[in-house]
Amino acid sequence: MPRLVYSIVLALCPLAVGCGGPTDEITIVVIPKGMTHEHWQSVHRGAERCAADMAAEGVRVRIIFDGPLRERDALEQIRIVDRRVATGASGIVLAPQHSKTMTACVRRTADAGLPVVIIDSGLADPDHFVKYVATDNYRGGCLAAEHLIGELKKQGKTRPRLILFRYAVGSESTEQREKGFEDTAKQLCPDAEWLSTDKYAGATRDSAMREAGPLVLQFKDRVDGIFAPNESSATGLVDVLRSQGLNKKVLVMAFDASKPLLQSIRDGNVVGSILQDPYRMGYVSTWVCVRSLRGEDVNGGRTQMNLSTGEYVVTKENVDSEFVLGLFDPSAQARRSTRSLREGPGGTP
Amino acid sequence: MSAVSSPDAPPAPRTLALPTGPWVGFVAVLVLFALLIGMKGGLGTFLSVGNLEVLLHEGTIPAIVGLGMLLVLISGGIDLSVGAVVALVTVVTMRVYTALQAQGWAVPEASAVAVVAGVAAGGLCGWVNGLLVTRLDLPPFVATLGMFGIARGVAVWLAERTTLAFPGGATPEWVLDLGRTSIANLGLWSLVALAVITAVVLHLTVLGRHIYAVGSNEATARLCGVNVPRTKVLVYTLSGFLTGWAGIIMFAHSNSGNPTLGEQLELDVITAVVIGGASLGGGKGTVVGALLGVAILGLIKNGVSLFNVPVEMQYILIGVLLLANVALNRWRRGGR
Numbered sequence: 001m002p003r004l005v006y007s008i009v010l011a012l013c014p015l016a017v018g019c020g021g022p023t024d025e026i027t028i029v030v031i032p033k034g035m036t037h038e039h040w041q042s043v044h045r046g047a048e049r050c051a052a053d054m055a056a057e058g059v060r061v062r063i064i065f066d067g068p069l070r071e072r073d074a075l076e077q078i079r080i081v082d083r084r085v086a087t088g089a090s091g092i093v094l095a096p097q098h099s100k101t102m103t104a105c106v107r108r109t110a111d112a113g114l115p116v117v118i119i120d121s122g123l124a125d126p127d128h129f130v131k132y133v134a135t136d137n138y139r140g141g142c143l144a145a146e147h148l149i150g151e152l153k154k155q156g157k158t159r160p161r162l163i164l165f166r167y168a169v170g171s172e173s174t175e176q177r178e179k180g181f182e183d184t185a186k187q188l189c190p191d192a193e194w195l196s197t198d199k200y201a202g203a204t205r206d207s208a209m210r211e212a213g214p215l216v217l218q219f220k221d222r223v224d225g226i227f228a229p230n231e232s233s234a235t236g237l238v239d240v241l242r243s244q245g246l247n248k249k250v251l252v253m254a255f256d257a258s259k260p261l262l263q264s265i266r267d268g269n270v271v272g273s274i275l276q277d278p279y280r281m282g283y284v285s286t287w288v289c290v291r292s293l294r295g296e297d298v299n300g301g302r303t304q305m306n307l308s309t310g311e312y313v314v315t316k317e318n319v320d321s322e323f324v325l326g327l328f329d330p331s332a333q334a335r336r337s338t339r340s341l342r343e344g345p346g347g348t349p
Numbered sequence: 350m351s352a353v354s355s356p357d358a359p360p361a362p363r364t365l366a367l368p369t370g371p372w373v374g375f376v377a378v379l380v381l382f383a384l385l386i387g388m389k390g391g392l393g394t395f396l397s398v399g400n401l402e403v404l405l406h407e408g409t410i411p412a413i414v415g416l417g418m419l420l421v422l423i424s425g426g427i428d429l430s431v432g433a434v435v436a437l438v439t440v441v442t443m444r445v446y447t448a449l450q451a452q453g454w455a456v457p458e459a460s461a462v463a464v465v466a467g468v469a470a471g472g473l474c475g476w477v478n479g480l481l482v483t484r485l486d487l488p489p490f491v492a493t494l495g496m497f498g499i500a501r502g503v504a505v506w507l508a509e510r511t512t513l514a515f516p517g518g519a520t521p522e523w524v525l526d527l528g529r530t531s532i533a534n535l536g537l538w539s540l541v542a543l544a545v546i547t548a549v550v551l552h553l554t555v556l557g558r559h560i561y562a563v564g565s566n567e568a569t570a571r572l573c574g575v576n577v578p579r580t581k582v583l584v585y586t587l588s589g590f591l592t593g594w595a596g597i598i599m600f601a602h603s604n605s606g607n608p609t610l611g612e613q614l615e616l617d618v619i620t621a622v623v624i625g626g627a628s629l630g631g632g633k634g635t636v637v638g639a640l641l642g643v644a645i646l647g648l649i650k651n652g653v654s655l656f657n658v659p660v661e662m663q664y665i666l667i668g669v670l671l672l673a674n675v676a677l678n679r680w681r682r683g684g685r
Contacts, residue, residue: 103518
């Protein structure tokens with residue numbers, strides 16, 4: 001029986017040689033943290049768009065979008081990186097699940113001579129990737145504070161009473177947003193009163209509702225504005241405020257978007273949200289990776305390692321504008337110009 | 350392959366004869382995927398040396414755990430705790446390493462002690478499993494299910510609900526080496542060594558005969574003078590040590606101590622070993638069969654992952670193979 005196996009393997013070998021892929025094609029493997037979130041689908045579409053644009057310029061790029069099914073499957077993400085490196089990837093675009101544990105496989109990838117572009121979340125080891133392409137979460141938090149304080153001032157509240165409804169311990173991106181918000185709000189309104197800054201919404205809309213309930217009950221007669229640093233915490237918070245008839249009375253500032261959250265912005269239950277640009281994140285990271293493979297200097301001799309893909313204040317006024325749609329809607333994304341994707345849209349929505 | 354057995358061997362199974370079932374399954378899966386992937390034009394990649402290295406690398410952990418599971422299954426037991434124990438081992442290893450480093454220990458010494466502590470944690474879990482099964486007379490399914498919960502819980506508690514990375518992000522060289530996808534990977538060669546040792550223990554030692562005897566018919570084994578409880582405790586402890594070593598390799602592959610690792614590893618490994626010809630009823634199974642079972646599962650996952658074969662296909666194929674194999678075995682035995 002073993003002999004049969006060997007003979008079959010041997011018989012397949014010539015086929016294998018014959019089927020070797022064309023050598024002039026560049027294969028970029030885009031590895032998200034997970035497969036299910038809409039955010040990653042936008043990243044994927046951005047990468048595919050880049051490949052299409054490159055094809056129009058005569059460079060053949062193939063995108064492979066491969067990630068762990070679950071967002072916390074740490075070993076599987078490492079496996080995917082190693083697997084793809086060993087089986088003919090030209091370059092890797094990676095959204096690391098963990099800033100420290102993913103360093104070893106990124107180092108292996110760099111040692112194998114492949115360029116790695118890190119997207120979305122940081123990596124602790126800066127020496128083995130060519131560029132970090134992500135949202136500037138700190139700046140997003142600053143923008144959130146500016147907008148919320150501005151809206152409160154319009155209502156004549158110059159000494160607003162604020163709540164910072166945090167997301168989770170150890171989540172780097174949301175901690176940056178919270179810090180940006182806190183710093184800017186303190187700078188703009190030194191005598192604002194902070195009612196609560198130590199409650200955590202947790203991972204889901206349900207957990208956010210459970211945490212927001214007592215918080216709102218405790219401060220409902222005093223609070224003027226609340227910042228919730230991600231989609232689930234904001235949605236859960238709005239649910240609670242609505243059930244207590246406090247929507248529109250308490251100003252909510254959010255971060256990220258989903259269909260219900262965008263509807264809340266239209267209805268005025270949420271005064272604004274900060275949106276990221278995952279489509280451009282996928283586009284630019286792929287573009288940087290391909291250019292690096294073609295020998296271009298993509299980081300100014302390792303002096304410009306960070307590239308922010310932008311963070312935008314979305315309000316009732318611009319929520320249905322072409323620009324904002326282009327951040328998440330597939331058909332609006334496809335209408336964005338190649339130039340704006342490469343150089344940044346410039347200006348504000 | 351010829352069967353090597355001493356002339357006065359008892360009517361034990363023809364232990365070194367290769368089981369045909371797993372080979373048939375292996376060839377079937379290989380041909381099926383070669384055809385599927387060939388149609389997409391990726392055969393060169395599928396059969397490349399790079400991919401072979403990937404397969405061996407990813408198979409190392411389930412194969413080592415599978416050796417332990419094989420011992421347990423042959424003895425008529427089952428071990429559902431292995432996935433959780435692997436996670437616990439990674440956490441213990443990282444905790445010990447970090448603590449020693451903080452006290453100024455050098456990397457090699459701290460690493461050695463941490464590895465020993467990790468493997469010992471695995472062995473301890475196995476030993477306790479064995480005591481639960483023999484002293485408290487718990488069914489192995491229940492005893493190891495309890496251990497599954499306890500080990501996972503302790504791992505999460507020790508890790509304080511997070512993933513533990515190396516202090517200062519400084520991963521020791523040996524961890525990087527074990528994590529490298531390469532034919533020269535020491536973890537892979539440790540698997541080869543452990544497989545040979547397990548085969549020798551099973552087929553050429555008294556303990557091996559006892560393990561098969563206990564699994565085939567416990568009452569008869571007892572009447573023949575086999576110390577059944579001692580054999581069982583030994584089997585679970587050995588399995589624990591093997592799982593502990595797999596945990597060290599998991600620790601290196603994941604570059605972390607992480608209490609969420611190894612989810613569903615127990616089911617994967619049991620499936621693999623049963624596809625490889627072992628029986629949940631005990632008394633049956635070989636090392637080669639178990640390794641082939643792991644290879645079949647690895648091949649399916651690899652093909653599905655690399656060539657965009659629909660993921661559903663993976664589960665269906667594994668399920669069909671499992672059923673077909675066991676049915677085939679039953680039918681052949683019934684036909685005799």
